[in-house]
Amino acid sequence: MDSPTQARMATPEHFRRLHPLTPLLRGWAYLAGAIVIIGQNALRNPAPVTLYVVLGLGFALLATAAGAVSWWFTRYGFDGDALRIDSGVLMRRSRRVRMDRLQAVDVNRPLVGRLLGVAELRMEVAGGSESDAPLRYLSFDDATRLRAELLARAAGIEADTPEAPERPVHNVPLDRLVWSTILSVGFILAVALVALLAALLVFGPSAARVGLATSMLPGVIAAVYMVWTQLGRNFGFTLAESPDGYRIRKGLLDTQHQTVPPGRIQGVLIRQPLLWRPKGWAEVHVDVAGYAGAASNGTTVTSVLLPVAPMPDVMAIVRQVCAGVDVESVPLHPAPKRARWLRPIQRRRLAYGAGETMVVVREGRFVRRLIIVPHAKTQSVRVTQGPVQRALRLASAHVDTTPGPVNATIRHRPPTEAFEFVQEQAERARFARRSDIPEQWMAQHASRVSHGDTDGDTQPGASNE
Numbered sequence: 001m002d003s004p005t006q007a008r009m010a011t012p013e014h015f016r017r018l019h020p021l022t023p024l025l026r027g028w029a030y031l032a033g034a035i036v037i038i039g040q041n042a043l044r045n046p047a048p049v050t051l052y053v054v055l056g057l058g059f060a061l062l063a064t065a066a067g068a069v070s071w072w073f074t075r076y077g078f079d080g081d082a083l084r085i086d087s088g089v090l091m092r093r094s095r096r097v098r099m100d101r102l103q104a105v106d107v108n109r110p111l112v113g114r115l116l117g118v119a120e121l122r123m124e125v126a127g128g129s130e131s132d133a134p135l136r137y138l139s140f141d142d143a144t145r146l147r148a149e150l151l152a153r154a155a156g157i158e159a160d161t162p163e164a165p166e167r168p169v170h171n172v173p174l175d176r177l178v179w180s181t182i183l184s185v186g187f188i189l190a191v192a193l194v195a196l197l198a199a200l201l202v203f204g205p206s207a208a209r210v211g212l213a214t215s216m217l218p219g220v221i222a223a224v225y226m227v228w229t230q231l232g233r234n235f236g237f238t239l240a241e242s243p244d245g246y247r248i249r250k251g252l253l254d255t256q257h258q259t260v261p262p263g264r265i266q267g268v269l270i271r272q273p274l275l276w277r278p279k280g281w282a283e284v285h286v287d288v289a290g291y292a293g294a295a296s297n298g299t300t301v302t303s304v305l306l307p308v309a310p311m312p313d314v315m316a317i318v319r320q321v322c323a324g325v326d327v328e329s330v331p332l333h334p335a336p337k338r339a340r341w342l343r344p345i346q347r348r349r350l351a352y353g354a355g356e357t358m359v360v361v362r363e364g365r366f367v368r369r370l371i372i373v374p375h376a377k378t379q380s381v382r383v384t385q386g387p388v389q390r391a392l393r394l395a396s397a398h399v400d401t402t403p404g405p406v407n408a409t410i411r412h413r414p415p416t417e418a419f420e421f422v423q424e425q426a427e428r429a430r431f432a433r434r435s436d437i438p439e440q441w442m443a444q445h446a447s448r449v450s451h452g453d454t455d456g457d458t459q460p461g462a463s464n465e
Helices: 022-044 049-072 111-116 140-155 174-182 185-203 206-234 274-279 311-321 337-341 387-391 415-435 438-450
Strands: 075-079 082-087 093-098 102-109 118-125 132-139 167-171 238-242 245-250 255-260 265-272 281-288 304-310 351-354 358-363 368-374 380-384 395-400 408-413
Touching: 022 049, 022 111, 022 132, 082 132, 093 118, 102 111, 102 140, 111 118, 118 140, 132 140, 140 255, 167 311, 174 185, 174 206, 174 304, 185 206, 206 304, 265 311, 274 281, 281 311, 304 311, 351 415, 358 408, 380 415, 395 415, 408 415
Parallel strands: none
Antiparallel strands: 075 082, 082 093, 102 118, 102 255, 118 132, 167 238, 238 245, 245 255, 265 281, 265 368, 281 304, 351 358, 358 368, 380 395, 395 408
C-alpha cells in the first residue's frame, strides 16, 4: 500500500488537506502529558509559577506549530484506482489504498470531534503490515461523502454516485442492552464479590473493616466499568442494509459509523451465552479482513455485527449475510462417541456440515457457538492430531480464514473423515472462488434494496419492544 514518492503524482487540484483543526485535535494529548510532567516537576522542585506557565505555553506553541506543519504536508486524493495519502515533512511518504483491497470504511466521531463537527475516516484494507488507513480529521460531511465515494469505487460503479439508500434491519433497545450486560458471567462474579465483601464488612471484625472496604473498590469499579463500557459502546445500536453494505451506527459519547460490504465478510459466528438462553438472545460476530486486533491509533476495532437480538432475528440476518441461504437447513454430522473422552460435556454439541456454499460448525455447551464459513472465503485447510487424539483414533480439521473471532475447527473426527473433508473442502473452495466477485455486491443489490425487495424476508427487529 506504500509507494515511493517518485510514483506518478496526481494534479494538485485533485488533492485535499485534512480539517484545519487537525493539529489541535492531535496535539491535545501531548499537551496533557506535558502538563502532567511539568506538574510533577513543580511538586519536586518548587519554582516561580511564571516559569512553569512559560514552559507550558512554549511546549503548546511548539506542538501546535509542529502539528500545523505536518497538516500542511498531508494531502489525500484519488490517483487512478487507489486513494493516495501523502504525508511527512522531512521523510515524505505516499500510501496507496487500492479499491480492490478495501474491506470496510468507518466514520468515527469522538466526543470532542462531535462538538467541533469533525470525524475520523478509517479504511480497513486487506493485506500489508498496516491494515487500517486513517484520515484524522475531516469534517463530518466530507467524511460521509468520501466514504460513499470509496464504497462506490470499490464496487466498480460511478464515483459520483450519491450515498446509497438504506433499509433498517435491526435496532437494539436500551433495556435489552442493559439486561444482556447484567446477564453475563463477568458482571455476576463482580457483583458476587462485592456482596461477599460487603457481608464481611458488616459482620466481620471491626479491625479489618478498613481493609475490606479497600478491597471492595476494585470489584465495584469492575462492575460499573463493565456496564458502562457495554452501554457506551453499543448505545443506540442500529443495523441497516444498503447497496454498499451493512451500516452500523452505535455509541454514546464516541459514535461509530461502520460500513461492511457483505462480499468482504469472511466468516460468521453466532454466540449464545448460557444466561441468555432463557431470553432466547444471541450475538453475531463477523470476520472482516483488517478487523482483527486494534487500529494503529489504539482504538478498539470491533467485529460485532449484532450485540444482542432474539434468535429468530439473528437467523434472519445471518440468512441475508449468507446470500439467502438457510444455515439451519445444512445437515450436521455429530462427533463419534469416543470423543467424549476429550469433550465429555459438549460432545453431543460437536457437529459440522458442508452445504453448497458454506461450512457450518456447531460447538459449545455453556456458550453455544455456530460458525459459518463460505467456501469462497476459505484460505487454507489442514488436519491436526495430538498424542491423545492419536491414541483415540481422532483428528481435527481446520478451515482457516482471516484472523478474527471466527474459528472453524471440526474437532475430534475419525482421521479418515478429517482428511477426506480437507480434500473435499479444498476443491469446494477452489470452485467457489471462480465465481466469487465481492466488489460487485453493490451493483447486484442496488435495485433490490432501493425498491424494498428483501427476497421475501421480513425486517427483523425493525420495530422492537
